[in-house]
Amino acid sequence: MMTTSIPFGYLISVLFVAWCTYYAVAPNNFPRIFNSLGSYFVVINELPFFALFWLIGSTSLAFIEGDVYSLVGWMAFGITILAVGALIVIIHRGLQTAPIVSQSMDYSLGEKWRTSLNPLIERQLHKKFNVTALLGPFFRRRYEIERIANISYGNAGVRNQLDVYRHRYHPTDCPTYWT
Structure with missing residues (x-):
């Protein structure tokens, strides 16, 4: 029983x-x-x-x-x-966000920004799903990467915020370079 x-x-x-x-x-x-x-x-x-x-x-x-x-x-x-x-x-x-992010990158960096990327990285941009994303919180972050958190990009408060991860030393040939 x-x-x-x-x-x-x-x-x-x-x-x-x-x-x-x-x-x-x-x-x-x-x-x-x-x-x-x-x-x-x-x-x-x-x-x-x-x-x-x-x-x-x-x-x-x-x-x-x-x-x-x-x-x-x-x-x-x-x-x-x-x-x-x-x-x-x-x-x-x-x-559903992948096309929106791609369109934003095209608008900000020009439509030919993908041609300047390493071909292996460029291929990964077309993937819709990545298994390592499931385990992402358990991986240790790389020291040379910095996180800029809670960047507002709209008027919906916390629903329109994003985090940007970029190279800590800000090389000029990266797509996330700004001062």
């Missing part, structure tokens, strides 16, 4: 991912509790695949352990389904 327990660990992890996902997909005029912390919660926008795998893994574990077979477990599973749907929206939105 299988005994059921109250899966608070499963519920808490699912609620956290769902909360962060809500901050990333909800329109700006939707109510947000702890709105001042919203920029920290919206980090899920950068790691949707990681969050998706986290939910799949924790849900699989909850089923294996029998934790889903309680009221709290089924509630957590329902929240998981909603969060997975929202994560798919985030992933879809992310995949």
